[in-house]
Amino acid sequence: MSAPVLSAPAIRELHELEELESVCALFCEIWGTPANNPPINVEQMRALSHAGNYVAGAYADGRLVGATVAFFGAPIARTMHSHITGALPGHAAGLALKLHQRDWALDRGLHRITWTYDPLIARNAHFNLAKLGGVIDAYLPNFYGTVDDAINAGTDTDRAMVGWDLAEPRVVAAARRESIPVVVPPGAVAALTDRDGRPALGRTDAEDLLVGVPADIEKLRHTDPAAARDWRLALREVLAGLLADGARVTGFHGRSRYVLTRGPAA
Incomplete structure (x- = not known):
């Protein structure tokens, strides 16, 4: 039977206020x-919304199933930073919110949206890079410091900064819900791999590289916190190190590994 x-x-x-209170409750649940x-309170959302920034909700059958909050950033009149987006599974609300956010930004003459995500979470990497066509601009170690929630508690809050250039061909294709091909060069070398649940370091001196992440870091944080910590430190060393050395991420392949190159941009 088809889904x-x-x-x-x-x-x-x-x-x-009532709408923003519902967003606050949804974010607490997520x-x-x-x-x-x-994660963000009603007063902050009220101020941002009143000042002309972006606060939006996704509704399925009249029920709030996702929301996002973004504000204008630098350079002024060109960029917006999407601070938080949360969605319940099973409604495709995350994608719908991002596409609405893109349309909203374009209507106001903006060219770029940025946001952060945990680069260890494979499903988020797939969504941000393979589905939306974003690129990683920077690796930010322990960006938010200590955060006391069920997702981040007990771990450093390393983040990848995503840049979403709204008129780029990859992003336009994503907005049309077209697939974005991810090419793995035939000579790509594994710089970080999963070996029995633990990170295994490889070579980092090749032109084309693959940087793996665990299948489910969120589960691993509960079942084996030491392994999860090892993954955090290994990804920080390898991915952050490669980006600092001039490599760039060209995609996320197979829902399991970043593809990087030191070659010229296409």
């Missing part, structure tokens, strides 16, 4: 935080 086709959630901007310590 049911899900209708796209309805996306709308949010301004009213991040596993108490109501008195949400």
